[in-house]
Amino acid sequence: MACRKCKRICFDKPCPEHGDKDLSSDWYGFVVIDDMKHSSMGQVAGITKEGIYAIKVR
Ligand SMILES: [Zn+2]
Numbered sequence: 001m002a003c004r005k006c007k008r009i010c011f012d013k014p015c016p017e018h019g020d021k022d023l024s025s026d027w028y029g030f031v032v033i034d035d036m037k038h039s040s041m042g043q044v045a046g047i048t049k050e051g052i053y054a055i056k057v058r
Contacts, residue, residue: 002027002054009052017049029055 001023002008003015009030014021033050047053 001025002057004057007047007053007055007057009054017051024057026058027054027056031055 001010001013002025003010003017003020004022004024005020006015006017007027008015008017009027010016010023013023015023030052032052033047036048036050
């Protein structure tokens with residue numbers, strides 16, 4: 001499941017980031033952001049915290 005707002009992959013409801021229960025099972029691809037300082041990927045996607053994020057959430 002993936003959060004529609006922050007795209008974080010959530011293994012347990014709700015989203016640990018902001019408690020959102022509006023999760024989508026319709027997503028694909030993911031990126032692992034484990035070091036924000038060296039991750040240009042996270043900066044491009046607007047991600048501000050380490051974690052696993054879906055590339056696309058419908
Ligand atoms: Zn979220």
